[in-house]
Amino acid sequence: MAQRTEPARGMRDFLPEDVRRREYAIGIITRVYERYGFEPLETPAVENIETLLGTYGEEGNQLIFKILKRGEHEATGQADLALRYDLTVPLARVVAQYQSRLPRLFKRYQIQPVWRADRPARGRFREFYQCDVDSLGSTSPMVEAELCAAMSDALTELGFNDFVIRINHRQFLAYLLNTFAVPRESHADALVAIDKLDKIGGDGVLKELLNRGISEQSSDAMLQFFEGAAEIKGSAPDPEENEAALDVGRDRLPIGSPGRDAVENIRAILRITSGTSAEGRMRLDFSLARGLSYYTGAIMEINVADLAGSLGGGGRYDNLVGMFLGQNIPACGFSLGLERILVVMGERNMFPPTLKTTAADVMIATFDAAGAPAAMRLAAQLREAGLRVLVYPDPEKIGKQIKYADSRGIPFVALLGENEIRDNTVTVKNLAAQTQDTYGQADAGATIVEALRQRG
RNA sequence: GUGGGUGUAGCUCAGUGGUAGAGCGCCGGACUGUGGCUCCGGAAGUCGCGGGUUCGAAACCCGUCACCCACCCCA
Numbered sequence: 001m002a003q004r005t006e007p008a009r010g011m012r013d014f015l016p017e018d019v020r021r022r023e024y025a026i027g028i029i030t031r032v033y034e035r036y037g038f039e040p041l042e043t044p045a046v047e048n049i050e051t052l053l054g055t056y057g058e059e060g061n062q063l064i065f066k067i068l069k070r071g072e073h074e075a076t077g078q079a080d081l082a083l084r085y086d087l088t089v090p091l092a093r094v095v096a097q098y099q100s101r102l103p104r105l106f107k108r109y110q111i112q113p114v115w116r117a118d119r120p121a122r123g124r125f126r127e128f129y130q131c132d133v134d135s136l137g138s139t140s141p142m143v144e145a146e147l148c149a150a151m152s153d154a155l156t157e158l159g160f161n162d163f164v165i166r167i168n169h170r171q172f173l174a175y176l177l178n179t180f181a182v183p184r185e186s187h188a189d190a191l192v193a194i195d196k197l198d199k200i201g202g203d204g205v206l207k208e209l210l211n212r213g214i215s216e217q218s219s220d221a222m223l224q225f226f227e228g229a230a231e232i233k234g235s236a237p238d239p240e241e242n243e244a245a246l247d248v249g250r251d252r253l254p255i256g257s258p259g260r261d262a263v264e265n266i267r268a269i270l271r272i273t274s275g276t277s278a279e280g281r282m283r284l285d286f287s288l289a290r291g292l293s294y295y296t297g298a299i300m301e302i303n304v305a306d307l308a309g310s311l312g313g314g315g316r317y318d319n320l321v322g323m324f325l326g327q328n329i330p331a332c333g334f335s336l337g338l339e340r341i342l343v344v345m346g347e348r349n350m351f352p353p354t355l356k357t358t359a360a361d362v363m364i365a366t367f368d369a370a371g372a373p374a375a376m377r378l379a380a381q382l383r384e385a386g387l388r389v390l391v392y393p394d395p396e397k398i399g400k401q402i403k404y405a406d407s408r409g410i411p412f413v414a415l416l417g418e419n420e421i422r423d424n425t426v427t428v429k430n431l432a433a434q435t436q437d438t439y440g441q442a443d444a445g446a447t448i449v450e451a452l453r454q455r456g
Numbered sequence: 457g458u459g460g461g462u463g464u465a466g467c468u469c470a471g472u473g474g475u476a477g478a479g480c481g482c483c484g485g486a487c488u489g490u491g492g493c494u495c496c497g498g499a500a501g502u503c504g505c506g507g508g509u510u511c512g513a514a515a516c517c518c519g520u521c522a523c524c525c526a527c528c529c530c531a
Contacts, residue, residue: 006522059529086531118530119457120523130531192529291530309530337531367489402491417489431491 010118010126020355022129025158025341026111029131032154033109036146038133041108043090045115049082055089055323057188057293063116065126083115087132088294088317088333095136095331096324105137111338123309123340131312134333136321141268144298144316147334148269149276151302151312154336156277159350163304163311164237165281168288169266170295170315172249175259180221182214190214190222191289197226198287225252226287237283242270245284262297269298294320300334307344312336358409360390362428362448365401367417374421378414378441385445387452406431411455412448 007013014022052064066079084090087110095102111131118126133150135143148165155163173191182190193208200208202223209219246267253260266284273282290299290313297316304311314334322328345351362382364375379389390410392401398415405413415427415436426444429436430451439447 009522063530114531116530119528121530122525124530128531312531335531340531365490397487398489399487399491404491406491413490415489419489427489429490434491436490 008126010120012125012127016359017356021342021346021351022338024351024355025338025345026129026131028157029154029336029338030109030111032150032157033131033133035153036107036133036150038107038109038150041091041094041110042112043084043087043094043110045083045113046081047084047090047093049079051093051324052082052085052089055294055320056085057291059188059291060085060293063118065115065117085116086114086292087112087130087335088134088320091132091134091136091333092317092320092331093324095321095329099325099329103137105135107133107135109133123307123337123343125339129338131336131338132333133335134331136329136331138332139318139330141265141298142272143332144269144300145272145276145278147314147332148273148278148282148300151334151336152276152278152281155302155311155341158341158345159348160304160311160344163281163302164283165278165300165302166283166285166288167266167269167298167300168285169262169298171297172259172262172266172286173289175253175257175262176222176225179259180218180225182218182222186212186214188291188293190218192291194222194226194287195289196287198285202226237281239270239274239279239282242282242284243267245286246270249286266298290315297332302336304344306347307340309340310337311340311344356409358411360388360408360410361452362387362412362414363390363392363401363405363408363410364414364416365398365405366392366395367398368395371416371418371421375416378416378426378444381441382414382445382448385449387445387448402429402431411452414444 012018046067049064049066053061056064064085065083067081067083068074069076069078069080091108091110095106109132111129113127113129115127118124120126131154133147135147144167148167151165152163173194174187177187177190189212190209193205193212193214196208197205205226206219206223209222210216246263250260250263253263270282270284273279288299288301290301292315294317295315296318299313299315301313302311312335314332316330316332318330319328321331364379364382366372366375375391379391382389390405392404402413411431413429413431415429417427420426420438420441424441425438426441427436427438428444428448432455
């Protein structure tokens with residue numbers, strides 16, 4: 001092999017069938033988002049590096065793809081640009097930049113690639129699409145509820161029926177950590193540990209907390225709070241269990257405390273979702289943490305059983321726009337991870353068979369150079385009739401040409417040889433039925449269209 | 457970043473120290489205006505890369521790179 005031909009690490013080429021699958025999923029998601037009144041937005045792949053740094057937290061900064069300065073500064077290894085890491089921070093920048101031109105309540109969707117210098121794994125890539133929806137300008141819990149509903153609609157229309165949207169609240173978590181004397185710089189570590197309560201249980205979390213340098217007193221106290229996890233953490237996406245868990249959480253927090261307010265905020269959101277398609281999907285999970293540092297309120301994450309990571313996530317971030325504008329605008333968003341959705345859909349065979357449709361409905365075989373103009377004329381006629389037409393460019397043996405059409409799944413081959421050209425006719429071969437008939441060239445298009453219709 | 461696995465023909469893989477293989481695909485022919493089946497023939501690999509051991513290495517040893525799985529983290 002002369003040269004490596006794989007795409008760069010963590011990057012992928014999309015062959016025709018891949019693209020059709022992606023476009024299928026994106027089409028459904030877009031239609032759902034539009035149905036909720038979200039408007040499209042696109043932003044550049046590249047941002048000024050200072051726009052991105054400092055908004056995602058330590059881990060995030062490490063994963064940003066940086067672009068070296070050009071020219072004489074290149075040698076210094078300094079970066080002044082970077083590939084966007086998500087679609088939320090660029091949105092906040094746009095809102096700050098165009099505040100006067102955007103509506104007071106701004107609902108936008110954005111389906112574009114983002115880049116992370118992460119280590120690739122199943123369902124994880126260095127270039128991947130996110131499908132974001134965000135509402136800016138309102139603090140109402142109706143915003144969170146509506147986002148959850150949109151996620152539910154999109155996933156349901158894609159064919160998922162087993163997803164769960166977990167919900168928690170950053171202020172609740174922050175209050176808890178402060179109450180149990182976890183120093184601010186250790187909050188992220190503590191949350192990562194707590195986030196694993198599902199997977200590794202109370203003992204595992206305790207170990208993890210201590211490993212991460214959280215004091216024994218703090219760790220014990222927090223675990224005690226989460227102990228009786230069955231009662232404090234809704235175990236199923238069930239409204240009554242959620243309410244019960246909320247009551248337990250509320251009763252363990254002082255009246256008037258931010259933690260208690262957060263619990264009631266979750267309750268409000270959950271009650272509103274009961275009027276939406278997200279009903280029966282929501283599960284309160286006091287141990288849900290999520291990595292990004294800019295969240296300030298409710299946080300949500302979508303899971304299915306057969307994928308370790310999440311299909312999507314989101315939350316409220318009331319202070320992010322303020323970092324660019326100097327004045328806060330409340331905001332809340334939710335993002336679907338296209339690649340993970342596609343991975344699961346592929347494994348579960350969730351794509352409709354019609355996606356496998358081929359490049360063309362009919363192929364015109366080529367006999368010799370003299371017939372080329374007639375072939376092109378016929379192709380134009382057939383296209384006029386609404387058919388997708390491929391003209392075989394080389395006068396190879398007819399058997400080989402037909403074999404090609406068959407191997408590509410093209411159902412009809414039009415044979416336009418000397419005789420047909422002389423008679424102004426065309427012989428149309430139906431590969432599946434193993435039949436062929438000769439028609440006037442003017443009638444061939446309609447005949448094939450009708451035959452395709454009958455095939456379904 | 458940690459641990460494990462795998463790198464041999466375009467693809468999937470066999471080959472445990474002695475001449476580099478199979479299936480599929482591709483090309484040609486039987487069949488020069490008709491596909492799927494069958495038969496015959498053909499092209500194609502510095503065995504990931506570098507070093508070492510050996511009379512001899514695809515195989516054994518060391519290093520390195522890439523990919524896969526698990527952990528970590530995330531969409």
